[in-house]
Amino acid sequence: MFLMDDIVRDGDPVLRQEAKKVKFPLSADDKKLAHNLMEYLEVSQNPELCEKYKLRAGVGLAAPQVGVSKMMASVLVPNDDENEKGKPLFKDVIINPVIVSNSVQRGALTEGEGCLSVDRDVPGYVPRSARITLKYQDVDGNEHKIRLKNYPAIVCQHEIDHLHGILFYDHINKDNPFKRDDDEVFIY
Numbered sequence: 001m002f003l004m005d006d007i008v009r010d011g012d013p014v015l016r017q018e019a020k021k022v023k024f025p026l027s028a029d030d031k032k033l034a035h036n037l038m039e040y041l042e043v044s045q046n047p048e049l050c051e052k053y054k055l056r057a058g059v060g061l062a063a064p065q066v067g068v069s070k071m072m073a074s075v076l077v078p079n080d081d082e083n084e085k086g087k088p089l090f091k092d093v094i095i096n097p098v099i100v101s102n103s104v105q106r107g108a109l110t111e112g113e114g115c116l117s118v119d120r121d122v123p124g125y126v127p128r129s130a131r132i133t134l135k136y137q138d139v140d141g142n143e144h145k146i147r148l149k150n151y152p153a154i155v156c157q158h159e160i161d162h163l164h165g166i167l168f169y170d171h172i173n174k175d176n177p178f179k180r181d182d183d184e185v186f187i188y
């Protein structure tokens, strides 16, 4: 199981590299990596276990963040309203992901973003595409082509950025971190 000690921090060159495409069928190691990347999110989103293992909670985790420069990331975006009986908004390990199209309209989380690999708060809006069409392979090699919007779209873009050596604060406006463009959607 990954713990905070396994998380590579900003400054390590692996976080600024272009990750390598993953070959199918997955090797045993890559299957284990995929499992561990998702397990981290599940454990970190469980209050008791998060506390027990002293984790920082996350809704995504990219392989370069555990020192593996491969095109793989886990995404687990919980459903915040109770009545959905905990069915996540999006849950999968996205392998060789490609954003095949994105909306002109931009979107950002009102509370900004954070990153396990960045040990400091970097305030400001992280402008991203409000909606994306994402193509990826799952651990079984099945091709998926899905349209995402709002929180899941933002998280997937944060993770895919990691695979291209980009960190969230690269997108924050230097002069005015909380600059709001009039056609931007803000996601709570």
Ligand SMILES: O=CN(O)CCNC(=O)c1cccc(Cl)c1Cl
Binding pocket: 057, 058, 059, 060, 061, 062, 065, 109, 112, 113, 114, 115, 116, 117, 154, 155, 158, 159, 162
């Ligand atoms: O790359 C993944 N992480 O660094 C895990 C920790 N950050 C988050 O869970 C997180 C928090 C806020 C907004 C976004 Cl978009 C994300 Cl992704």
Ligand code: NI
Binding pocket: 114, 115, 116, 117, 158, 162
């Ligand atoms: Ni991150």
